[in-house]
Amino acid sequence: MAVKFIGDSYDFPCANQVENYGGDMNLYIVWDHHLIYCAPNAYRVPVNIKFRDFLEQVFAPDYKQHPDAEKVKWDEGVWQMENEAWTPDFDKTLEENNIAHNSFIRVNTPGLEGMHGVGN
Amino acid sequence: MTTKAKRLNMNQKYQLMTRGLDWETTYQDMDDVFPYDKYEGIKIKDWDKWQDPFRLTVDAYWKYQSEKERKLYAILDSVAQNNSQLSISDARYMNAVKIWMQGVTPLEYNAFRGFCTLGRGFRGAGARVACQFQAIDEMRHHQTQIHAFSHYNKFFNGMNQQSRIRDRAWYLSIPKSYFEDAMTAGPFEFITAISFSFEYVLTNLLFMPFVSGAAYNGDLATTTFGFSAQSDESRHMTLGLEIIKFMLEQHEDNVPIIQGWLDKWFWRGYRLLGLVGTMMDYMLPKKVMSWRQAWEIYWEENGVALFNDLARYGIKMPKHHETATKEKNRITHEFWSTIYQFSHATALYTWIPGNEELDWLSAEYGELFDTVYRPRYEYWKELDDKGERFFQERLPVVCNVCQIPIFHTMPDDPLKNCCLVSEYKGTKHQMCSEGCLDIFNNEPEKYCQAYIPPQQIYQGNCGGATLDDYRKWLHIRDEDTGEYYGSEDHQMWEKWKAQAGKPTDEAA
Numbered sequence: 001m002a003v004k005f006i007g008d009s010y011d012f013p014c015a016n017q018v019e020n021y022g023g024d025m026n027l028y029i030v031w032d033h034h035l036i037y038c039a040p041n042a043y044r045v046p047v048n049i050k051f052r053d054f055l056e057q058v059f060a061p062d063y064k065q066h067p068d069a070e071k072v073k074w075d076e077g078v079w080q081m082e083n084e085a086w087t088p089d090f091d092k093t094l095e096e097n098n099i100a101h102n103s104f105i106r107v108n109t110p111g112l113e114g115m116h117g118v119g120n
Numbered sequence: 121m122t123t124k125a126k127r128l129n130m131n132q133k134y135q136l137m138t139r140g141l142d143w144e145t146t147y148q149d150m151d152d153v154f155p156y157d158k159y160e161g162i163k164i165k166d167w168d169k170w171q172d173p174f175r176l177t178v179d180a181y182w183k184y185q186s187e188k189e190r191k192l193y194a195i196l197d198s199v200a201q202n203n204s205q206l207s208i209s210d211a212r213y214m215n216a217v218k219i220w221m222q223g224v225t226p227l228e229y230n231a232f233r234g235f236c237t238l239g240r241g242f243r244g245a246g247a248r249v250a251c252q253f254q255a256i257d258e259m260r261h262h263q264t265q266i267h268a269f270s271h272y273n274k275f276f277n278g279m280n281q282q283s284r285i286r287d288r289a290w291y292l293s294i295p296k297s298y299f300e301d302a303m304t305a306g307p308f309e310f311i312t313a314i315s316f317s318f319e320y321v322l323t324n325l326l327f328m329p330f331v332s333g334a335a336y337n338g339d340l341a342t343t344t345f346g347f348s349a350q351s352d353e354s355r356h357m358t359l360g361l362e363i364i365k366f367m368l369e370q371h372e373d374n375v376p377i378i379q380g381w382l383d384k385w386f387w388r389g390y391r392l393l394g395l396v397g398t399m400m401d402y403m404l405p406k407k408v409m410s411w412r413q414a415w416e417i418y419w420e421e422n423g424v425a426l427f428n429d430l431a432r433y434g435i436k437m438p439k440h441h442e443t444a445t446k447e448k449n450r451i452t453h454e455f456w457s458t459i460y461q462f463s464h465a466t467a468l469y470t471w472i473p474g475n476e477e478l479d480w481l482s483a484e485y486g487e488l489f490d491t492v493y494r495p496r497y498e499y500w501k502e503l504d505d506k507g508e509r510f511f512q513e514r515l516p517v518v519c520n521v522c523q524i525p526i527f528h529t530m531p532d533d534p535l536k537n538c539c540l541v542s543e544y545k546g547t548k549h550q551m552c553s554e555g556c557l558d559i560f561n562n563e564p565e566k567y568c569q570a571y572i573p574p575q576q577i578y579q580g581n582c583g584g585a586t587l588d589d590y591r592k593w594l595h596i597r598d599e600d601t602g603e604y605y606g607s608e609d610h611q612m613w614e615k616w617k618a619q620a621g622k623p624t625d626e627a628a
């Protein structure tokens with residue numbers, strides 16, 4: 001099925017295309033089982049930041065009110081991209097890790113599964 | 121010599137004053153006069169088969185409505201004169217009014233616009249007339265709501281930027297996008313979406329809980345406009361059922377098209393109603409019924425019975441209804457958790473429910489509430505007691521269809537966010553559920569244009585890159601937002617109670 005329309009064509013650019021980000025991109029990432037933070041986080045990021053720097057300097061501080069934040073070791077995480085298994089190289093940039101505009105990353109940290117044993 | 125004209129009965133009057141005024145054009149092709157009622161693929165063989173169950177004429181309509189207006193405005197006057205804001209259950213209740221006024225009242229206005237379009241768009245005179253009356257009703261609903269709420273605006277925060285935040289605020293893009301999705305479709309899809317899915321199937325989950333919630337919580341102004349709108353609503357519901365049956369009976373080719381719209385608008389409506397369920401469960405200090413219970417009565421019993429009725433036309437249950445039912449024990453808690461942590465970016469206050477309310481939620485929602493959400497609230501309460509009230513500073517990923525932050529969890533795993541992706545024109549789009557993913561994939565050309573607040577903020581179109589900049593751009597003042605306890609509304613309420621010699625929260 002496709003959209004039904006009047007006239008000769010119906011063709012518009014995506015409102016969230018990478019061209020609108022002046023060389024940066026959007027990155028979406030969730031730390032599974034830490035649901036006191038309700039949703040995956042969205043970031044506007046430079047493409048050449050090292051993945052480790054992003055995690056340690058940008059991402060982790062956002063979970064500062066969670067008791068697991070101090071204990072996390074990202075290298076021990078189980079990673080997914082677009083909900084499929086994926087292995088990042090922490091010392092390479094986002095771009096070198098094939099992380100593209102609007103990529104969705106998920107990380108699971110065995111042993112750190114949120115408060116109350118239920119992912120809070 | 122004059123002869124006295126014979127008095128016409130209602131039906132004759134209706135025939136003459138509506139359909140009798142219609143004609144087949146000859147100088148111009150009918151398809152040029154009515155250019156929008158064929159492109160969706162709906163086939164109508166005989167517009168005269170349209171039955172208008174009310175057979176309203178303008179003079180009868182005017183008489184009924186003016187009578188209702190007189191009564192309504194007499195009560196609204198007395199609400200103002202008698203300081204009726206003092207008789208509400210608790211100032212927290214006012215946040216239910218705020219969310220209605222910010223999010224739903226603008227939909228009444230958009231309903232007016234949509235039905236104006238339909239009142240011109242259909243080539244059948246009976247359908248056109250019914251839509252014209254509904255357009256006037258919807259304008260009336262918009263006006264009476266603004267008038268009823270204007271009294272509260274004198275005392276409570278969060279109501280003074282209605283038209284600006286309607287267009288700009290992230291949480292109001294949820295209802296706004298719902299209606300604009302319908303308004304940018306053709307006339308048959310609009311009427312299926314609004315008259316049938318919204319007003320017929322789901323209205324008992326929207327309008328009824330709000331109005332009875334108002335009555336339970338001592339809000340006379342809202343109760344009064346609610347009752348004043350009720351007879352209009354029953355007309356609208358009848359129109360919704362009538363149009364669906366009419367389309368289904370006109371041509372068998374219409375059935376799959378309508379099924380597709382029912383699938384889409386059931387899911388969109390259900391997602392939108394999560395906001396109303398959250399209001400029922402959390403914002404009403406005196407509870408009417410829980411979302412779970414309302415879902416069981418109005419969907420699992422009544423809704424399912426309706427779809428069983430439509431089965432004779434070849435209509436099946438709307439897609440993903442099983443998922444909606446699976447989510448009935450969690451959706452409002454997930455939604456409240458989200459509004460709670462983002463309330464510094466809304467013109468609403470939020471709070472952790474008191475112990476009695478938590479007990480009520482435990483009783484209504486059972487084990488899942490006790491194991492997941494209750495301890496979560498208790499943790500947030502602990503933080504608040506330490507002076508570290510929990511707010512999320514980072515923008516969330518938002519669903520590209522329903523426009524809700526993706527707080528939703530997997531249908532079979534309430535402990536894990538569900539975030540699905542679809543690529544179109546080289547750009548990835550995120551959706552909250554299989555329901556929203558289907559809607560996107562059916563019309564990616566449309567949804568790829570969606571105005572998604574966090575994306576727009578990061579593109580630099582909303583006043584700056586942080587939530588603080590964003591709030592300024594919304595013209596929401598610091599004192600309109602955040603935690604209820606300690607807010608200006610709360611302080612004022614405590615002062616009023618002390619003056620009236622009632623126990624305050626601190627004393628209680």
Ligand SMILES: [Fe+2]
Nearest residue numbers: 228257258261
């Ligand atoms: Fe209405």
Ligand SMILES: [Fe+2]
Nearest residue numbers: 319352353356
């Ligand atoms: Fe209506």
Ligand SMILES: [Zn+2]
Nearest residue numbers: 519522552556
């Ligand atoms: Zn969605």
